[in-house]
Amino acid sequence: MALNIISNYSANVAHRNLVANDAAATASIAKLSSGTRVVSARDDASSLTIGSRLRAEVEALKQANVNASQAGSLLQIADGAYSTVSDILVRLKTLAVQSSSGQLADAERATLDSEFQALISEIDRIASDTEFNGVALIAGSTSVNTVRNGLTTAGDNKVQTADGFQSIEFDTAGAYIFTYDATNDVLTATNVTTGQSEGVSIGATAITGNNTQTVNFDNLGGTVVLNAAFDKTTDITKGNSSASVTGAGGVIDADTLRITAVTGDLSSITTKALTFGGSAAAATLTVGSFVSAAVDLSAGAGTTKSFTLTSGTNSFSISFTLDAVFTAAPGGTLTLGELGNLAQGISGSSNQSSFTFKLGTGTTADVDTVSFSVNAASVAALGLTGLSVTTVSNADTASTAISNAINTVNSARAGVGAAQNRLGYAAANLATSIENSEAARSELLDLDIAQEITNFTSKQILVQAGVSVLAQANLLPQNLLKLLG
Numbered sequence: 001m002a003l004n005i006i007s008n009y010s011a012n013v014a015h016r017n018l019v020a021n022d023a024a025a026t027a028s029i030a031k032l033s034s035g036t037r038v039v040s041a042r043d044d045a046s047s048l049t050i051g052s053r054l055r056a057e058v059e060a061l062k063q064a065n066v067n068a069s070q071a072g073s074l075l076q077i078a079d080g081a082y083s084t085v086s087d088i089l090v091r092l093k094t095l096a097v098q099s100s101s102g103q104l105a106d107a108e109r110a111t112l113d114s115e116f117q118a119l120i121s122e123i124d125r126i127a128s129d130t131e132f133n134g135v136a137l138i139a140g141s142t143s144v145n146t147v148r149n150g151l152t153t154a155g156d157n158k159v160q161t162a163d164g165f166q167s168i169e170f171d172t173a174g175a176y177i178f179t180y181d182a183t184n185d186v187l188t189a190t191n192v193t194t195g196q197s198e199g200v201s202i203g204a205t206a207i208t209g210n211n212t213q214t215v216n217f218d219n220l221g222g223t224v225v226l227n228a229a230f231d232k233t234t235d236i237t238k239g240n241s242s243a244s245v246t247g248a249g250g251v252i253d254a255d256t257l258r259i260t261a262v263t264g265d266l267s268s269i270t271t272k273a274l275t276f277g278g279s280a281a282a283a284t285l286t287v288g289s290f291v292s293a294a295v296d297l298s299a300g301a302g303t304t305k306s307f308t309l310t311s312g313t314n315s316f317s318i319s320f321t322l323d324a325v326f327t328a329a330p331g332g333t334l335t336l337g338e339l340g341n342l343a344q345g346i347s348g349s350s351n352q353s354s355f356t357f358k359l360g361t362g363t364t365a366d367v368d369t370v371s372f373s374v375n376a377a378s379v380a381a382l383g384l385t386g387l388s389v390t391t392v393s394n395a396d397t398a399s400t401a402i403s404n405a406i407n408t409v410n411s412a413r414a415g416v417g418a419a420q421n422r423l424g425y426a427a428a429n430l431a432t433s434i435e436n437s438e439a440a441r442s443e444l445l446d447l448d449i450a451q452e453i454t455n456f457t458s459k460q461i462l463v464q465a466g467v468s469v470l471a472q473a474n475l476l477p478q479n480l481l482k483l484l485g
Contacts, residue, residue, distance in 0.1 A: 011473035018466030021459050028456035037447040047444040054441035060361035061434045068427040071357040071372075074132040075420050078374050081130040081138050082413045085377045088119050088126075089406045092384075095119075096399040099389035106390070113390045116398075120379055120387065127378040138412075140376035141353045144173050149266045149342040158341045164230025165343075166212060171221030173347030175262030175316075177338055178224075180236035187224070189217050192342070193261050196220065204232055222345075238341055243320075243334045247280060250297055250326030252334075257320045259338045260306065264314030265346050266290075266339075274309075274318070274334040280326035285309055285334065290316070297326040351376040359426050370426065372419040375412035382408055 030039045038044045038051065095116050099109045127139045146168045148159050159165045159178055170176065175192040181199075188199040198219045207213050207228045215224045243252040269288050278284040282294035290309035297305060306319040318336060352373040360368025379385055382405035387398040 008473060008477055010476055011470060014466060014470040014473045018463065018470055021462040021466055025456060025459035025463055028452055028459060031447050031452050032449070032456065035447055035449075036445050037452070038445050044444075051441050051445040054437055054444070057361055058434055058437045058441060061430055061437060064359050064361060065427055065430040065434065067358050068423050068430060071355070071359075071370075072420055072423045072427070074137065074355065075372070075374070075416050075423070077130065077132050078137040079413060079416045079420070081126055082377060082409055082416065084126055085123055085138075085382075086406065086409050086413070088123055089382075089402055089409060092116060092119055093399060093402045093406070096389050096395045096402060100392050100395035100399065102392075109390050109395070113388050116387075116389050120384055123377065123382070123384070124379045127376065127381075135353075137353060137374050138377040139353070140378060140381060141350045143348050143350065144170055144345045145348060146170055146343055146345050147265065147267050149269055149339055149344065158236045159343050161227070162229060164207075164226050164228070166225040166227040167223075168225075168343045169223045170343075170345035173345045175259070175266075175342055175344045176220070176222065177238060177259070177341045178236060178343065179238060179341065180232075180234075182233050182235045185232060187215055189220055189222060189224070191220060192259050202226070202232070206232055236341065238338050243330075244332040245276065245326075246331035247276075247326045248328035249324060250280070250330055251323040253321040253323050256304070257334065257336060258318065259316055259336065259342065260319045261308075261315075261317040262342075262344060263316070264312075266314060266316060266342070266344060268311070269339065272335050272337065272339045274336060276330040276332055276334070279329050283326070283330050285318070290314075297322065297330060299325055301325045351381045357423075359423075359430065370422070372415075374416065375408070377409060377412065 027039075031037055038048045041048050095112050098104070099112045099116075104112075128136065130137045130139070148165075148168075159168065165178075168176075174194075177190045177192060179188045179190075180186070181188070185201055185204045186199045187202050188197055190197040196219070198217045200215050200217060202213060202215055207226060207230060209228060211228065213226045213230075215226060217223070243254065243257070245252070269290065271287065274285045274287045276283060277286060278294055280298040281296050283297045284294050285292040285307045287309060289311040291311070292307040292309045295305055295307055301322050301324050304319050304321050306317055308315055308317040318334070320334075352375055354371060354373050356369050356371045358368060359370050362368040375381070383401050384405055387394070387401055389395040389398055
């Protein structure tokens with residue numbers, strides 16, 4: 001190679017190697033300081049991808065393990081309450097047996113009954129007060145199922161699926177009337193009993209295909225799901241119509257015709273037509289099996305009249321204002337448009353409370369979730385309502401009921417114990433999964449410190465040697481100056 005002073009090939013080679021070794025040493029420092037061998041995707045994109053997924057899985061499994069522990073704690077609290085109720089039942093059994101013995105007088109049995117009733121009340125108090133994070137465990141549960149009022153004519157009942165109301169749910173029992181203002185795109189729900197209304201803007205965009213739109217009535221505690229059959233261009237009104245009457249003289253102000261209260265289930269009603277009967281002074285209304293008591297329509301022009309129609313335990317009330325009183329039997333019908341907009345929240349109770357725990361990282365039911373039911377231990381659930389030990393007969397009746405209650409509590413405790421054992425195995429499996437997943441993640445991402453220190457030491461020596469050699473290479477062109485001497 002020719003000797004020149006413009007290009008120093010040796011220095012360039014030394015510089016290139018020095019830069020490469022310095023970059024390698026810097027990368028080693030980054031790995032050593034972070035503890036991972038994959039600092040960025042360029043280090044190992046595949047391992048980074050798999051390792052990130054494993055990390056997410058491990059963290060989710062850790063939370064699932066916490067969930068299992070919390071579930072165990074919940075069940076332990078329930079079992080503790082069952083244990084106390086069981087102790088009370090044993091004492092109640094003792095009092096019943098004592099009271100049924102012939103050596104006691106009625107006064108002594110009354111004394112025993114005082115303790116008996118106090119312990120009965122304590123069972124209900126324990127059932128109501130046993131909670132986990134504010135959720136009652138052994139008091140049973142209350143559910144609200146929302147139903148329509150049963151009208152079947154498409155376009156007439158504005159809350160049926162055919163008109164776009166796919167589902168209606170409310171947190172509390174009651175009756176709710178729906179209206180829709182197509183001009184302002186506002187769907188309004190009104191609680192019939194309380195009169196509380198809430199309007200929600202649902203937008204003008206039509207619902208298409210299999211899509212749905214969820215409308216939350218936060219103040220009323222309700223949720224409505226609309227489907228593509230809901231027409232956002234057409235108003236839904238209460239549709240109160242004038243009364244059709246054949247009686248003499250009387251006039252009803254149709255604008256005041258309203259449902260004012262609902263109790264129970266009106267789903268058997270399939271028509272809006274309510275038929276008048278009786279006389280002007282004792283008018284009645286009938287629809288299906290619902291019949292009202294008599295109301296005087298022959299006096300009080302300008303006053304509000306109210307009919308309550310009852311069928312068994314179910315009832316509803318309507319009211320209207322008389323513009324003029326009736327002088328003869330009213331006859332004819334009332335057509336109550338509100339029935340076409342009515343949905344009801346029907347309250348029910350259960351002797352079980354269900355709890356679902358997330359013990360997996362996915363969303364598959366019965367795989368990633370585990371559900372348990374905790375039986376109620378209230379007085380009603382245990383069949384102890386109305387018991388006493390004031391007489392021998394009452395004490396014997398109570399003794400039998402208490403024995404059955406003891407069996408019920410024992411069965412409930414057995415269910416809780418089985419659930420606790422299942423959770424124990426689930427927690428053990430989660431711990432193993434966490435351990436193995438963490439090991440797999442570690443193999444992919446964690447740094448072998450000893451190996452990396454060896455690499456760093458090697459690169460550090462090469463950097464130091466490179467600096468020295470580069471210095472020597474930079475001195476070589478100076479030898480050419482001697483030729484100029």
